[in-house]
Amino acid sequence: MTIFSTDHKVIGKQYIGLSLFAVLIGMALSLVMRYHLVHPDAKVRLFQMLWPDGAPGGQMTPELYLSLMTMHGTIMVFFVLTTAPQSGFGNYFLPLQIGAHDMAFPVLNMLSFWTTALSFLVLMAAFVVEGGAPLSGWTAYPPLSALGKIAGPGQGLGQDLWVLSIALFCVASLMAAINFIATIIELRAPGVGYFDMPLTAWAWFVTALISLFAFAVLLAGGILLLLDRVAGTSFFIPGGLVVSDQIQARSGGSPILFQHLFWFFGHPEVYIAILPGMGVISTVLSVFSGKKVFGYRAMAYALLAIGGLGFLVWGHHMFISGMSPYSSVAFSVLTLAIGVPSAIKTFNWIATLWGGRIRFTAAMLYALGFVSLFITGGVTGLVLGQPGLDLYFHDTYFVVAHFHLIMGVAAIFAIFAALHYWFPLLYGRFLNETLGKIHFYGTFIGVYAVFVPLHFAGIAGNPRRYPDFKEYEFLKSLMPLHVGVTHAAYSLAAIQLLFFFNYFWSQRKGKLADKNPWGAATREWTHD
Amino acid sequence: MQVAILIAALAGATVLLFVQPAWWLPEAISAHAKNYDSHLLLTLWVIGVLFVIAQALLAITVFRFRDRGQQPSAVEGNHKLELIWTTTTAVIFIGLAIAGQGIWAGVHLRSSADALKIEVLAKQFAWSYRYAGPDGAFARTDVKAIDDAGGNPFGVVGGDDIIAPILRVPAGRPVELLLKSRDVIHNFFVRELRIKQDVVPGMTIPLRFTADKPGAYEVPCSELCGLGHHQMRGTLVVMPPEEFDAWLREGAVR
Ligand code: HEM
Ligand SMILES: [Cu+2]
Numbered sequence: 058m059t060i061f062s063t064d065h066k067v068i069g070k071q072y073i074g075l076s077l078f079a080v081l082i083g084m085a086l087s088l089v090m091r092y093h094l095v096h097p098d099a100k101v102r103l104f105q106m107l108w109p110d111g112a113p114g115g116q117m118t119p120e121l122y123l124s125l126m127t128m129h130g131t132i133m134v135f136f137v138l139t140t141a142p143q144s145g146f147g148n149y150f151l152p153l154q155i156g157a158h159d160m161a162f163p164v165l166n167m168l169s170f171w172t173t174a175l176s177f178l179v180l181m182a183a184f185v186v187e188g189g190a191p192l193s194g195w196t197a198y199p200p201l202s203a204l205g206k207i208a209g210p211g212q213g214l215g216q217d218l219w220v221l222s223i224a225l226f227c228v229a230s231l232m233a234a235i236n237f238i239a240t241i242i243e244l245r246a247p248g249v250g251y252f253d254m255p256l257t258a259w260a261w262f263v264t265a266l267i268s269l270f271a272f273a274v275l276l277a278g279g280i281l282l283l284l285d286r287v288a289g290t291s292f293f294i295p296g297g298l299v300v301s302d303q304i305q306a307r308s309g310g311s312p313i314l315f316q317h318l319f320w321f322f323g324h325p326e327v328y329i330a331i332l333p334g335m336g337v338i339s340t341v342l343s344v345f346s347g348k349k350v351f352g353y354r355a356m357a358y359a360l361l362a363i364g365g366l367g368f369l370v371w372g373h374h375m376f377i378s379g380m381s382p383y384s385s386v387a388f389s390v391l392t393l394a395i396g397v398p399s400a401i402k403t404f405n406w407i408a409t410l411w412g413g414r415i416r417f418t419a420a421m422l423y424a425l426g427f428v429s430l431f432i433t434g435g436v437t438g439l440v441l442g443q444p445g446l447d448l449y450f451h452d453t454y455f456v457v458a459h460f461h462l463i464m465g466v467a468a469i470f471a472i473f474a475a476l477h478y479w480f481p482l483l484y485g486r487f488l489n490e491t492l493g494k495i496h497f498y499g500t501f502i503g504v505y506a507v508f509v510p511l512h513f514a515g516i517a518g519n520p521r522r523y524p525d526f527k528e529y530e531f532l533k534s535l536m537p538l539h540v541g542v543t544h545a546a547y548s549l550a551a552i553q554l555l556f557f558f559n560y561f562w563s564q565r566k567g568k569l570a571d572k573n574p575w576g577a578a579t580r581e582w583t584h585d
Numbered sequence: 586m587q588v589a590i591l592i593a594a595l596a597g598a599t600v601l602l603f604v605q606p607a608w609w610l611p612e613a614i615s616a617h618a619k620n621y622d623s624h625l626l627l628t629l630w631v632i633g634v635l636f637v638i639a640q641a642l643l644a645i646t647v648f649r650f651r652d653r654g655q656q657p658s659a660v661e662g663n664h665k666l667e668l669i670w671t672t673t674t675a676v677i678f679i680g681l682a683i684a685g686q687g688i689w690a691g692v693h694l695r696s697s698a699d700a701l702k703i704e705v706l707a708k709q710f711a712w713s714y715r716y717a718g719p720d721g722a723f724a725r726t727d728v729k730a731i732d733d734a735g736g737n738p739f740g741v742v743g744g745d746d747i748i749a750p751i752l753r754v755p756a757g758r759p760v761e762l763l764l765k766s767r768d769v770i771h772n773f774f775v776r777e778l779r780i781k782q783d784v785v786p787g788m789t790i791p792l793r794f795t796a797d798k799p800g801a802y803e804v805p806c807s808e809l810c811g812l813g814h815h816q817m818r819g820t821l822v823v824m825p826p827e828e829f830d831a832w833l834r835e836g837a838v839r
């Protein structure tokens with residue numbers, strides 16, 4: 058096996074490996090952040106060793122916190138949630154599920170993986186360059202992200218690398234999207250019609266279509282931002298700015314334009330992250346309840362509806378951005394409308410279980426956990442989707458709680474479910490079921506304990522992206538809540554070690570699996 | 586089976602936290618804020634009921650159909666049922682969206698001509714405010730005239746404007762803020778008024794409110810603006826109208 062392989066199975070595993078590596082880093086960063094939020098004055102030797110400039114004497118600076126936050130968000134969204142569910146599992150299993158011998162363009166496939174890997178390296182490099190990693194968040198709003206060094210630490214080379222990394226990621230994702238679409242349209246085996254495909258294949262298909270349109274727009278936004286940074290253009294920089302006491306010689310740009318480009322990508326991006334997971338969950342629920350997926354066609358149409366409507370709601374991230382207040386009205390109605398297919402999926406999952414014979418394998422537990430988390434994270438979307446209510450909740454911890462549950466944690470649960478379910482095909486062995494179940498229970502309780510309380514911080518008005526809560530009277534009273542959340546986060550992270558142990562141990566020592574051990578009906582199990 | 590109990594327990598604990606919250610919204614000090622709270626409460630009730638129904642259905646289904654050796658049913662769908670839950674959720678969701686438009690319109694789509702206009706300037710990492718002086722108009726500005734140390738962050742040229750580091754407004758009178766930024770995007774947020782608005786360089790964005798209760802309120806910047814974001818703390822002081830008028834007159838004399 059060479060590492061520059063064009064084999065879809067190898068590439069799929071490479072993507073999964075990259076994601077698992079990235080999630081470890083992302084998680085470690087989140088722990089450092091949670092620690093700092095409750096011990097803002099602590100001097101920590103380790104911080105000083107890791108970031109001599111960002112934590113002089115071990116005291117973390119605000120800019121270091123913000124850069125860790127930026128890197129955490131970027132790593133999680135791009136290199137975990139956009140990487141494993143679609144490119145990882147999709148590459149490995151899509152051809153098997155539709156009876157293709159490989160992806161349509163194997164060389165392009167290899168190229169898209171290595172471009173993704175390069176993009177990750179470029180992002181990591183931002184940690185070690187002068188001025189440190191960028192601090193403008195995973196959303197990188199200009200002018201902060203466009204002005205360069207003058208706007209503060211991290212806004213120099215670090216921000217350049219960030220934009221470059223994202224642009225590379227876009228290119229890689231476009232290549233992957235083309236490959237998935239071509240494979241599904243052209244390489245289905247004889248007799249495999251669109252409505253004979255499992256829902257996972259449907260989900261990868263719709264996700265690839267979304268990626269094609271969404272990443273193209275982000276790429277354009279990224280290139281324009283890079284030009285503003287390095288070529289002196291002003292696409293996103295308006296005239297008359299005075300930054301760090303210096304009058305800027307730019308004019309004519311619009312900061313809000315970038316937000317439109319970003320969220321035209323950014324909202325569909327959350328579906329890129331979650332749709333493949335939805336496909337996996339439908340499959341796992343069906344296999345371990347011994348029933349067919351309830352309303353298969355409705356589920357496929359719901360995927361398409363979510364994919365299509367997903368492009369019409371980006372404005373709900375911009376209610377308070379200064380765009381026309383009339384467009385907010387339209388965006389909010391569309392946003393709540395997109396809740397409908399999501400609700401349909403939830404009901405159909407429950408109906409799939411109804412009347413079944415439920416086997417509580419580890420994969421099934423994660424799938425059930427996914428449904429529960431999807432409900433918990435989903436209902437708060439009905440609060441945030443209303444511009445009137447967003448007048449208070451925008452950019453508070455309420456949003457942090459909402460998106461971690463529905464996008465972050467739910468998608469991660471789908472990854473766990475997928476790994477437990479498909480491990481026999483990936484490695485010929487089972488992941489250890491007992492360890493898997495213990496890990497599930499710990500993680501399930503842990504994510505509720507971390508993210509449910511954060512809603513109350515949001516209700517109290519706690520802004521997100523604050524390196525500490527010392528400056529405000531009303532934030533001081535929230536400290537007990539934050540201390541509790543931080544402790545829950547430590548436990549949650551500790552229990553993840555169990556998963557990583559299981560993952561590596563079982564590859565070598567796990568129980569050997571026979572053919573189609575779960576009694577599944579899809580081709581990747583039933584054909585050779 | 587344990588998982589069914591756990592789902593029910595976690596959902597139950599979540600509901601309990603919301604029924605007996607240890608942290609909640611601060612006091613509402615305007616008519617808009619009070620409307621806001623009642624619509625939020627309505628929304629929370631609706632999503633609370635949906636949440637309980639969905640989690641309970643999940644937990645009960647998992648419990649009831651746990652493996653006891655039974656034969657799984659062969660049902661693959663039920664169009665009537667699907668139609669019912671699709672239309673019900675559609676009506677509830679869109680209904681909420683429409684019901685909530687009033688609070689949005691009140692802040693952004695209706696203006697009152699006699700509102701007191703105050704210009705708000707954000708910069709990394711401080712707020713400044715400007716009132717028209719006795720001549721009733723804002724003076725011209727020029728970036729070259731900006732002098733932070735000399736108390737002229739706006740770059741005002743001539744005129745009789747009053748510039749202040751704290752936002753003072755009269756209780757009970759409509760106010761229209763004109764939000765501007767000098768460098769990057771900031772955000773003006775007053776929790777007690779339930780209003781929040783990005784302050785975008787290159788734009789002048791109006792934000793309207795009528796505060797009813799005198800007092801001092803914190804204004805936390807709520808859009809990431811750089812390393813001092815969490816320290817960009819503003820203050821809003823709502824004053825009895827007579828006191829406010831006196832303060833403004835005094836400011837004009839100085
Ligand atoms: C171990 C579990 C996790 C913990 C404890 C955690 C914690 C945090 C914290 C403390 C922040 C910064 C909040 C702020 O200062 O505003 C944050 C932001 C964020 N997290 Fe997580 N996180 C976790 C998992 C995830 C996952 C799985 C994702 C995947 C989507 C994710 C995505 C994000 C994003 C996108 C941001 C926003 C970054 C930004 O504001 O630019 N996190 N998280
Ligand atoms: Cu969105």
Ligand SMILES: [Cu+2]
Pocket residue numbers: 770771772806807808809810811813814815817
């Ligand atoms: Cu700020």
